[in-house]
Amino acid sequence: MRFEEFAAARMSSLLRYAFMLCGDRELARDMTQEVLIRALVKWRRIERLDRPDAYVRTMLTNEFLSLRRRKAVATVALTYDALDGPAAPAVRPDDAYADRADLWQRLGTLPRRQRAVIVLRYYEDLSDAEIADVLGCGASTVRAYATRALATLRVDMTKTPALATGDGEGR
Amino acid sequence: MTTHDIDQLRQTLAERAEEAPPELGMLATVMAAAPARRRRTVFQATGAAMAVVAAAVTVPLLLDGGDAPTQQGSAGPAPSTQPTVPPAAPIALPASVTPGKPFAVIEESVIGTTQYLEIRGTSVEFGGGAVAVYAAGSFDPEPYKGGEAVTVNGMPGYFNKRYPLPPVTSPLSTTPPETYFATRLVWQTPDDRWLVYTTLDEQSRETTLLGAEALSLTDPRQVRVPMGLPQPADGVRLEAVRTGNSLVALTFATGGLPTPPPDAQVGDTEDGTRTGFVLIMQPRPGMEHAIPQGVVPVRLGEADTWYTENPEESVVSFDPNQSGTLIATDKCVGSIRVKDKQEIPKAEIEAFIAGIDFGDCTDPSTWVALQR
Numbered sequence: 001m002r003f004e005e006f007a008a009a010r011m012s013s014l015l016r017y018a019f020m021l022c023g024d025r026e027l028a029r030d031m032t033q034e035v036l037i038r039a040l041v042k043w044r045r046i047e048r049l050d051r052p053d054a055y056v057r058t059m060l061t062n063e064f065l066s067l068r069r070r071k072a073v074a075t076v077a078l079t080y081d082a083l084d085g086p087a088a089p090a091v092r093p094d095d096a097y098a099d100r101a102d103l104w105q106r107l108g109t110l111p112r113r114q115r116a117v118i119v120l121r122y123y124e125d126l127s128d129a130e131i132a133d134v135l136g137c138g139a140s141t142v143r144a145y146a147t148r149a150l151a152t153l154r155v156d157m158t159k160t161p162a163l164a165t166g167d168g169e170g171r
Numbered sequence: 172m173t174t175h176d177i178d179q180l181r182q183t184l185a186e187r188a189e190e191a192p193p194e195l196g197m198l199a200t201v202m203a204a205a206p207a208r209r210r211r212t213v214f215q216a217t218g219a220a221m222a223v224v225a226a227a228v229t230v231p232l233l234l235d236g237g238d239a240p241t242q243q244g245s246a247g248p249a250p251s252t253q254p255t256v257p258p259a260a261p262i263a264l265p266a267s268v269t270p271g272k273p274f275a276v277i278e279e280s281v282i283g284t285t286q287y288l289e290i291r292g293t294s295v296e297f298g299g300g301a302v303a304v305y306a307a308g309s310f311d312p313e314p315y316k317g318g319e320a321v322t323v324n325g326m327p328g329y330f331n332k333r334y335p336l337p338p339v340t341s342p343l344s345t346t347p348p349e350t351y352f353a354t355r356l357v358w359q360t361p362d363d364r365w366l367v368y369t370t371l372d373e374q375s376r377e378t379t380l381l382g383a384e385a386l387s388l389t390d391p392r393q394v395r396v397p398m399g400l401p402q403p404a405d406g407v408r409l410e411a412v413r414t415g416n417s418l419v420a421l422t423f424a425t426g427g428l429p430t431p432p433p434d435a436q437v438g439d440t441e442d443g444t445r446t447g448f449v450l451i452m453q454p455r456p457g458m459e460h461a462i463p464q465g466v467v468p469v470r471l472g473e474a475d476t477w478y479t480e481n482p483e484e485s486v487v488s489f490d491p492n493q494s495g496t497l498i499a500t501d502k503c504v505g506s507i508r509v510k511d512k513q514e515i516p517k518a519e520i521e522a523f524i525a526g527i528d529f530g531d532c533t534d535p536s537t538w539v540a541l542q543r
Binding site (some may be wrong): 004007008011015016018019021026028030032033036040065067080099100102103104107116118119122123153154156 | 174175176177179181182183184185186187188190191193194197198200201202405462474
């Protein structure tokens, strides 16, 4: 697969993943561009891999995790004010939306590795073992991050999802 | 207190993903920026594999024959014509961290008299960070004295919750450079060395101090590497070392290295090299896919090698002044990147490689002390 073909197929999902990680559109774009440039530089090696997309996703994750070390980017602590920006969706005055806005705001307060675990687990649908590979740690560490993050997010693992009723929301 | 369930979390993420930025124009930007990046990054740390690929692409054009690959590791001692480096003071790593808690060392490097460590927390409270250890007389603490005076294991220091870092300008960003801040703690040892600890995540004063207290200056430790080295060309000296992540990077230069910038990090070890060459070695397992297939190597001592200096034929085209040599043994794979092939021609690099006594990159317990 040529790089251009890969980029055309995956760029949109990489941008979404980057945005999930950092919560900032400009930063997500910068991170994705930076990673794709590096991927292009060594594309002939990457394209030989079984999962080039997984490799580039790991590159993007590492880019996110190393941002503070290199640039000390302030934590993207999303606030309701920030959500009122031009990219914010129109407000839907229902409880479900308020709940999700609360979750998004709390996600922005998580330490970086915890945030990455949540996004990889619940947005990218990776197993804990796969997340461990991405983050370069053990699966038990992933579970520890997830437990801490879910507590911060106030996600109750024992709570019965309303979506099980088949109301058409979510997954 | 409001609680949520997993499906609400999934739905939140899926919903917000739609706010991601558009990809408009990004591919063109990436394609335009990559050539310059290739020149800058080829054969660097993560580029050992790239070097392999580059060699695989270019070597057929450079080599018109040669012996078939021999059984690696069975050739006995290298037939070196170079004298080995006479015993000298080993390159030492003065700083260490308490094993296990709360940090593990990911990588460490020495540039001149300054040591750098990248550390990662072993618990969720400690995200990790970067540490620099400056030799006596080589650090200016003045910029930090506006912070809170603290003590670290009884040593005086300054805690700066939001220390401003130099602005980072990105050619890709359309926004003005921003000033970024780091939580940084600096402290002075009784023998006038300074430690600088920058946290990876924002940390409280208490957590930062706890982490700093785990960092200790130990008796100097020798840097250990998976090979014995011959004497490089006249005037070329080993100036910087980086180890970690199963990789060893040695920077040889003429006339020393420029003083690293105040915010240098582990990975900057090789960046300052303007002369000489960088040798990178790492374990071969896991790198088999990158070994050239069907390309006849040149046997030098214990290693199969592929030399290239043709940037036009390389997938990772680099500075035309440079040359690159892929090196592979049964246990190691790596590369040598020469900054200026006029300064250090192919024959000198070949003689250097032939004199290397390669060990087992996969087993650090067998590594030997590095001599300067």
